[in-house]
Amino acid sequence: MSRVYNFSAGPSAFPESVLQQAQQEMLEWRDSGMSVMEMSHRGKHFSIIAEALESDLRELLAIPANYKVLFLQGGASAQFSLIPQNLLNGKSKASYIKTGAWSEKAISDAQVYCDVQVSASSEGSKFTTIPDSAGWQIDEQSAYLHYTSNETIHGVEFSDVPDSKGLPLVCDMSSNILSRSIDVSRYGLIYSGAQKNMGPAGVTIVIVRDDLLGHAPKTVPPVFNYAEQAENGSMLNTPATYNWYLTGLVLQWLKAQGGVAAIEQRNIAKSAKLYQAIDKSSLYQNPVDLPFRSRMNVPFILANTELDKAFIAASEANGLFELKGHRSVGGMRASIYNAMPEAGVQALIDFMAEFERTH
Ligand SMILES: *Cc1c(COP(=O)(O)O)cnc(C)c1O
Numbered sequence: 377m378s379r380v381y382n383f384s385a386g387p388s389a390f391p392e393s394v395l396q397q398a399q400q401e402m403l404e405w406r407d408s409g410m411s412v413m414e415m416s417h418r419g420k421h422f423s424i425i426a427e428a429l430e431s432d433l434r435e436l437l438a439i440p441a442n443y444k445v446l447f448l449q450g451g452a453s454a455q456f457s458l459i460p461q462n463l464l465n466g467k468s469k470a471s472y473i474k475t476g477a478w479s480e481k482a483i484s485d486a487q488v489y490c491d492v493q494v495s496a497s498s499e500g501s502k503f504t505t506i507p508d509s510a511g512w513q514i515d516e517q518s519a520y521l522h523y524t525s526n527e528t529i530h531g532v533e534f535s536d537v538p539d540s541k542g543l544p545l546v547c548d549m550s551s552n553i554l555s556r557s558i559d560v561s562r563y564g565l566i567y568s569g570a571q572k573n574m575g576p577a578g579v580t581i582v583i584v585r586d587d588l589l590g591h592a593p594k595t596v597p598p599v600f601n602y603a604e605q606a607e608n609g610s611m612l613n614t615p616a617t618y619n620w621y622l623t624g625l626v627l628q629w630l631k632a633q634g635g636v637a638a639i640e641q642r643n644i645a646k647s648a649k650l651y652q653a654i655d656k657s658s659l660y661q662n663p664v665d666l667p668f669r670s671r672m673n674v675p676f677i678l679a680n681t682e683l684d685k686a687f688i689a690a691s692e693a694n695g696l697f698e699l700k701g702h703r704s705v706g707g708m709r710a711s712i713y714n715a716m717p718e719a720g721v722q723a724l725i726d727f728m729a730e731f732e733r734t735h
């Protein structure tokens with residue numbers, strides 16, 4: 377067996393020790409006599425898994441008691457439509473910051489339900505920066521302000537929490553949750569698919585402040601109603617049990633790594649090293665404004681795009697996979713989430729230098 381360094385944007389690399397633990401527990405979880413996949417979601421064994429999942433996430437992110445944590449399905453994409461339905465609370469407007477492909481998608485899906493005010497946009501710069509918050513036009517009549525803390529495709533990341541001028545702040549953290557310390561109390565709602573930095577595809581977490589719950593109209597299906605899922609421990613229907621279990625293992629791994637603050641230091645070091653290698657080369661280039669360069673997704677282009685194919689082929693021959701950039705921006709992209717070891721980033725840097733030397 378030869379496992380490669382996997383730079384995929386998502387689903388993405390898992391900590392190897394988590395995969396090994398899942399393998400060991402595949403046929404029988406503890407003394408339950410069965411696999412996690414075969415357990416009743418309401419049974420005593422799965423209850424242990426579900427309770428640990430929530431309490432570990434609460435501990436890692438220091439989630440205050442007045443927030444509910446939901447584990448849902450449908451990905452972050454479902455949330456693009458569910459957030460306006462659950463949070464508008466009789467209002468007709470919501471404000472959005474447009475900083476890349478994912479916030480653009482959130483905007484277009486929300487437009488079905490409300491009048492979307494785009495408070496700021498970096499589309500003019502081809503999404504290579506974050507517009508200065510001093511110039512944001514935030515409509516006070518909005519039900520909330522939405523932003524995407526890390527644009528997975530464009531490699532643009534907010535360096536701090538924006539001022540929402542008193543509106544509930546809603547954030548898509550799909551690709552940088554658990555990668556850096558956050559102050560949950562600054563937010564009304566945080567959502568994230570698991571498959572970038574937290575677990576397998578098929579789990580979506582929603583962290584929502586109590587006072588925002590219970591305002592969804594009756595037309596919202598119960599499984600998509602935050603208040604109803606909160607009252608039912610996210611088990612209004614059968615949850616994605618095995619995915620909850622795997623997500624729980626990733627959280628335990630992260631705790632063993634020293635938690636979010638410790639992994640953040642490693643993420644800073646890994647990304648700084650890679651950007652430094654890109655900046656000092658004459659073959660590779662990253663177009664994003666320095667303060668907003670993502671620590672998680674590092675896109676770069678080759679000065680000569682005719683070398684793209686050769687770069688991909690040679691990288692794979694060196695055990696470095698999934699470096700092709702998103703089709704909308706081209707070039708390359710290295711996603712270096714929590715589970716990517718420093719050795720993987722170093723192997724990429726060494727390969728890039730060697731490729732530049734020989735081309
Ligand atoms: C991947 C991603 C999504 C979409 O997630 P799905 O689980 O496929 O719906 C949304 N937002 C961001 C920032 C992402 O990285």
